[in-house]
Each structure stands twice: as structure tokens, then as C-alpha cells.
Amino acid sequence: MKNTLKPIIRNFIRKPAINLINLFGLAISLVFVIILSVYCYNELTTDTHHAGGDRIYLIGKPGAGMNTPAILKPHIDMEVPGVEASIRVAGTWQAPVFQTENGEPITSDLIFSDPDFFSFFNYKTVEGDCAAALNNPMSVVITKPLANKLFGRNSALGETIKYNNEKLLTVSAVIEKPTGNSFLNFSALTSIETRKILQPSEGEFKEWGWSNFQTYLLLGENADPTQVAKTIFSVFPKEFQKWVEEIHLIKLKDVYFSNLQTFGAHHVSMGDKTKALILLFVAVLILIIALVNFINISSSQWMERIKQTGVLKVIGATRIIIFRKVLSETFLVFIAAVILALVIMAGITPIIQSYTGIQFSTKLISSPKLLSILFTATLVFSLILSLIPGFSISSSKAVNNLKRSVDQNSKKTYLRNGLITLQYVISIVLIAFTTLIYKQVEFGSNNLVFNQENTIAVKLTPQLDKNIIKDEFEKIPEVQNVSMSQFYPGKQLSSWGTRLKLDGQEHEVHFTTFSADAEFFSIMNLEIVQGRLYSDASEKDKNKVIVNETFLKEFNIENPVGGTFEMNNNFDYEIIGVMKDFHFKSVENAIGPLAIINQGYASYGLATIQAGDFNSLSSTLKKINQVASQISPAFPVEVSFLDSAVKNMYESEVRFRRTFSLFSISAVIICAMGILAMSIFASQRRIKEIGIRKVNGAKVSEILSMLNKDFVKWVLIAFVIATPVAYYAMNRWLENFAYKTNLSWWIFALAGKLALGIALLTVSWQSWRAATRNPVEALRYE
Structure with missing residues (x-):
């Protein structure tokens, strides 16, 4: 040598x-x-670490994404041969806040699932019983990183954490983060029964029109995925089959790169x-x-x-x-x-x-x-x-x-x-x-056709009431306009399929939608090209709708003004105007049909700020933070610039x-x-x-x-x-x-x-x- x-x-x-x-x-x-x-x-081996992953499939619907109704699971269990087990998984529209008795509030991701979750997905248990957490209401499984944030080095097993400053959840188990990359991202997991308590919704588990869950299937050794998909499609009631169109089963290891729409599924990340x-x-x-x-x-x-x-x-x-x-x-x-x-x-x-x-x-x-x-x-x-x-x-x-x-x-x-x-x-x-x-x-970032300059978004919390926060923001001299909206570019959207009645004829339509007040159009600098804009001051303008230009092209409609959408068997949502197209998603995606509805729902407060220089802008932000923190002491206040959110789109x-x-x-x-x-x-x-x-x-x-x-x-x-x-x-x-x-x-x-x-x-x-x-x-x- x-x-x-x-x-x-x-x-x-x-x-x-x-x-x-x-x-x-x-x-x-x-x-x-x-x-x-x-x-x-x-990236390329995402979700290949789960045992039995070759037999695990996600139900996907072309054009409608991966969301399915909760009522589908019991029908699959009873009527679809070849399926050994099925589970539902759902997230929250907004990440909840967890807090220990004397600790600081921590915003974290929470998902809900059926008891067989850990039979489908492999996670290493640090302490406790994962099965018990999903069988017992108001029990929760948390990841090791979240346990460290909440309890430090102390054992989290048996401890209680407060959910959104209201309900108490008991920690039944602590798990490690997955060893491999996964498209499922969460820090806490609890049962479907707990969801009924934390987020009660009368029709979610009874009506086919509610699609808030992802449904996973464990197929038998000799089951044919194509035949199973056809059988599941036949399970849907006839009036809903026209919205579903067809069912695809996506193998677990392929979900990450499937490009399925993830409406409201904040716990899901997709790859390219x-x-x-x-x-x-x-x-x-x-x-x-x-x-x-x-x-x-x-x-x-x-x-x-x-x-x-x-x-x-x-x-x-x-x-x-x-x-x-x-x-x-x-x-x-x-x-x-x-x-x-x-x-x-x-x-x-x-x-x-x-x-x-x-x-x-x-x-x-x-x-x-x-x-x-x-x-x-x-x-x-x-x-x-x-x-x-x-x-x-x-x-x-x-x-x-x-x-x-x-x-x-x-x-x-x-x-x-x-x-x-x-x-x-x-x-x-x-x-x-x-x-x-x-x-x-x-x-892409320079061709979105809406205003981004000096506009901020404040995430609403259970304590940040939209009416109170709007009044308080308007008292700040530097704040010019304030809007309450369910959405702003860079955030998740809902999808809606219904019927449109126009000129005595009915059209089947499927579009993206969210609720916003009239000030939203002014803040975003959106142009009305046909009809009129609704007014916040007029009670008659409740449930009025503004659609975009692509809506007309998609459904071959020349003048939609006067048309009404069906909701709960009533045609109560009237189109009164058409707005110019704008990119509410990345330019990687084509602009789709969009409807903005004056329903009064809001998840964010938007405000434009008049600022001559950086110091005045910084001073105004401090005032906004201070006002929001005083109204919402138990929840972290999240303030972000609209251009930062737009960057999230890209x-x-x-x-x-x-x-x-x-x-x-x-x-x-x-x-x-x-x-x-x-x-x-x-x-x-x-x-x-x-x-x-x-x-x-x-x-x-x-x-x-x-x-x-x-x-x-x-x-x-x-x-x-x-x-x-x-x-x-x-x-x-x-x-x-x-x-x-x-x-x-x-x-x-x-x-x-x-x-x-x-x-x-x-x-x-x-x-x-x-x-x-x-x-x-x-x-x-x-």
C-alpha cells in the first residue's frame, strides 16, 4: 500500500x-x-413505504378531484365486491389551534379518519395506542414534533389539549413522522366521530351532495380495480352520476403525481x-x-x-x-x-x-x-x-x-x-x-390581471368576527378599503356542480366558487364587463352571483344575467353580472369557470393600505396586528401580503x-x-x-x-x-x-x-x- x-x-x-x-x-x-x-x-418513491400499498387505492373523479361524499363508504362496504376495507380521510378548511393549559397557542394540521387508518398507512408509534384514539371520540393522535412543541420533553400520553379554545382532546398516542415521503401531511389525527362533535354538519354524512372526504380502498388479492371502479360508480344515485361522470382508482404510490384537484384538502400535497x-x-x-x-x-x-x-x-x-x-x-x-x-x-x-x-x-x-x-x-x-x-x-x-x-x-x-x-x-x-x-x-406573476400592491390578508379566527374586524380596520386612517372573503389568490377553492336555469332552459354546470362581499372587487381591481355588481348595503342582493368570462365560453352562454343556480332544490342564486377573467390559480392551469357569490361567508379579511414609504407601511401593519391581537387573544393572528400569497401560487x-x-x-x-x-x-x-x-x-x-x-x-x-x-x-x-x-x-x-x-x-x-x-x-x- x-x-x-x-x-x-x-x-x-x-x-x-x-x-x-x-x-x-x-x-x-x-x-x-x-x-x-x-x-x-x-420524490419518486413517495408512499412506497406503506405495507400492502400495492393494494391500496384512492377514489378519484376526473374534473372533480379526489373528494367524495361521506355516505359513499357504507355503500361500498355493503355493495362493492372485491373491497376488503375502506376508510375516509378529511381535513379542515382552516388549520386549527391547539393549546395546553399554560402553553402558547400553536396552529397545526388536523385530519379525521375512520378507525382502520393505521391498517392502511404505516406510522411508528412512540407511545400509546393509535387504535384507541380512532375508536374513542375526543381522543387524538399527535406527531412527535407537535408533542415536543406542546409538552416539551414530558410525556404527552393522557394529557389534554384545547382545540380552537373550545373543546378538550385527550392524547391517546404519539407517532413518528413517516420514514418516507408522503402526500398526506398532518400533525394531529382524530376520528370521524370526533369530527361530528368538533365540526357538526347535519347533511355531511347523510347527503350525496357533500364531498368533503377522500376515500381509500384496500382491494382483495384478485380484485380488478377497473371493475371495482365501475361498481362504485353504479352505487351513486342516478341524479348524481351525471356529476361524477366516471370513477378512477389511483394506486397509492401514484396519488402524489396524479394531478387530482384537492378542493379543501389542505392536508394533501401533490408533486410534479x-x-x-x-x-x-x-x-x-x-x-x-x-x-x-x-x-x-x-x-x-x-x-x-x-x-x-x-x-x-x-x-x-x-x-x-x-x-x-x-x-x-x-x-x-x-x-x-x-x-x-x-x-x-x-x-x-x-x-x-x-x-x-x-x-x-x-x-x-x-x-x-x-x-x-x-x-x-x-x-x-x-x-x-x-x-x-x-x-x-x-x-x-x-x-x-x-x-x-x-x-x-x-x-x-x-x-x-x-x-x-x-x-x-x-x-x-x-x-x-x-x-x-x-x-x-x-x-405568470405579472399577468394575473388583479391588484397585488399594498394589500394584506388577515386570517379570521373564531374570535375575529368579520363585522367587528371590518369596523376596527376602517378606523385606521391608512386603511383605504376592507373586504371579507372566503378566498384570495393562492388559497384553496371550492368546486360546485349544479343546474343553471336560464331563459326557460336548464344547463348542467360545474364551476369553482367562493363567497365575497362587494368590496372584494374594488380591492382586487376586477372589472365588470356585463350586468352589474351586487351591493353589500342591499338585502335584496343577498345570494347574488358574479361569473367570469370563461363561464360563458365553457357553457356556450351569451348573456347569463337573470339565470339562477339551484341549491337545496330551490333556484335562489341569481347571476347579475359578468367580470373580466383573472388568474385565481397559477398560469400553469387554464382559467376555469368561476362564480363569486354574495353569501356573507368569510375566512379572510383583506385591506389595502395607503403607504408613502416602508416606515409608514410598517407602522400601519403594527396597528393592524395590534387591533387583531386585542380582538383575538387566544388565537395566533396571521397577517400576510397579497403578493406573498401570489408567490405561493407559484x-x-x-x-x-x-x-x-x-x-x-x-x-x-x-x-x-x-x-x-x-x-x-x-x-x-x-x-x-x-x-x-x-x-x-x-x-x-x-x-x-x-x-x-x-x-x-x-x-x-x-x-x-x-x-x-x-x-x-x-x-x-x-x-x-x-x-x-x-x-x-x-x-x-x-x-x-x-x-x-x-x-x-x-x-x-x-x-x-x-x-x-x-x-x-x-x-x-x-
């Missing part, structure tokens, strides 16, 4: 700059490759498989760049040390010994890079997660499974990457080695130049794609933008490190030529041009190759958006210029050093 390490260390010290570039470039590449791979693995695969592809590209750097640098180093190989052959070294020497050095460099990467990751992973928003368990990085994969990959790559220099050196003649005349044929030069060109192709594609992502996100896109741009820039930097090393080699190989040219009167600019022209040529070739590749990839990505930015020519031009600029900056520094060097130093031994 000593005889192997000693020459490797000596060779490393002889050219420290190039070797450090090689080692750190490989290590940094592995950092990003591992982080991206672990994140994508975490396309984005995960794109980031995984970025990881592959970074790895390719790193390996190309390693091949070019390592092979060039071995060509430089060809005389050393000749001496080994003269003293009796066989081809196997020389090849083993190449392999051992490659393997040790890879092992050193892996160890360095793991050390760097320990400090940098939390920073990357904080900046990009991508989340995964850091335990995965140090897991035996990942470490074994890293070791195996290191061995495989070391063997593969040792073949080229190992075969070339071991097959050369000792005489040629000692003369330093190893065969530098054109095939090897073309291979090296081709690999460098490949790096530039990847860099140009990544730069262009990053630019497009920025352009698309900006396009949270997925912004997170993807940050992640993609960070890793793309890193890939370009790693590519530049490899080009820097190659430029050092190029200038060192031609140092005598440079000295002769300078002696014969060559200018520094001419030397720079000579050394740089090859790299410029490779960038231009790479640009020609990368442009159609980038165009195709970017065009495919834009197809995911209903409203998208233009694929402008300047994106490709900018990517090419940046790649050329990076190449010239990287190469020119070393070229300038070589061009300004005293030629006597290069020729003194000639």
Missing part, C-alpha cells in the same frame, strides 16, 4: 493546481449529484413528476461533466508522465502492473472525492434545502444503502475510466515512452475535443433552460426555478474548472512553441489568439448542436402551461454568449500568463 501511495502523492504534489482542480471538481460534482439524486429518489425527472436529468448532466473533466485531466496527466511509465517498463513492469497502477490511482482519487463530498454535504445540505425549498430526510445521505451505492459506483467508474489511459500507456513501447514520443494520434485529439464540446453543449442547454424558467415565472415553480438555476450554474462552474485545467495543459504543452514565437517577434495578442481560438471553435460548434436540443426540451416543458411566455431567440443567443464569455474568461487568464512569460525560461535548456 505504501509503495502505491508514495508515487501517487508525489505526482499529486508535482502539479498541485491541476490535481486540486480535478479532485475538488469531482467532489463538488458528487455533492450536487448526490443531493439531487436523493431528492428525486425521495416532470420536474423531478428534469432535476434527475440535471444530476446526470452534472455527472457527465465531472466525468469528462476527469477523463481529460487524467489522460493528459498520464501522457505527461509517459517517461515515468517507460522507466517502469524497462525495469520489468508488465501491462497488468501498469494498468493496475492507473486503476489504483483513479480509484483513490474517486474515494478521496467521495469522502470530501460527504464532508462538504454535511455543512451545505441545510443551506441548499433552505434556499431551494426542496426537502428530504438527511438520514438518506448517510444511509448504508447510499454508501454502498457510492462505493460500487466508485469502483465501476474507476475501472471504466482507467481503460482509456491504462490501455494506451500499457500498450505503448518503452523506447517511445523514454523518448516522450507516445502516439498522439488524431483520434485521441478528436475524442478529447469532442468531450470538451459535449461539456459546452450541456452548459449552453442548461443556461438557456434556466433563462426560460425565469422568464416563465415572471410572465411556490412549486419558484422552488423549481431556484433548484434548477442553482445546480445549472454549479454545472457550468464545474465545466469551467475542467476547461481551466485543460488550458493549463495546452499552454504547458506549447510552452516552447510560445517561446520561439515570442523570440521571433510575436505579440502577446497573437499568442492569446493562438491559444484561445481552439476553445472558441469548440464553443461555436457546441452552440450549433445545443440550440435545437435546447429548443426541443424547452418547448416540451412549456407545454405543461396553459399560459406561457414566448420562446424568444435571444434566450439562445444569451446562452451562447455566456458560454463563450465563460470559456474566454477561463482560458484567457492562463493564456495571458503563458503569453507574457519570459521566453528564456522556456528555451534555456534547448
